[in-house]
Amino acid sequence: MINKKYTPKRTVCKVTFKIPKEWASNEVSLVGDFNNWNPEANKLEANKDFWQTTVRMKPKSQTKFRYFIDGQKWANDDKADEYIPNNYGTEDSVLKIGK
DSSP, X not given: OEEEEEOTTSSOEEEEEEXXXXXXXXXEEEEEGGGTTOTTTSBOEEOSSEEEEEEEEOOEEEEEEXXXXXXXXXXXXXXXXXXXXXXXXXXXXXXXXXX
16 A cells, blocks of 8 residues: 655655555565665554655656565565566556655
């Protein structure tokens, strides 16, 4: 699940990323072009039912991202705005953040 909340002047968008708890055993990282695909930059926190994190993003046309699960598996978000092919023969999730 992805939830976008804009500031009143729409200069910042707070984006909450949430995936089901059963997708991972130990850890989940949110990686994408907004954090140079760094798995240490945005870790999701676990609660009873979900893994989640909130990231502040500046409005722009689109951001590519994926989840890196348990240090070994990549996954896309089921609720991404779209998916585009990447250089590894798979697809990246795309988040569109408008102004």
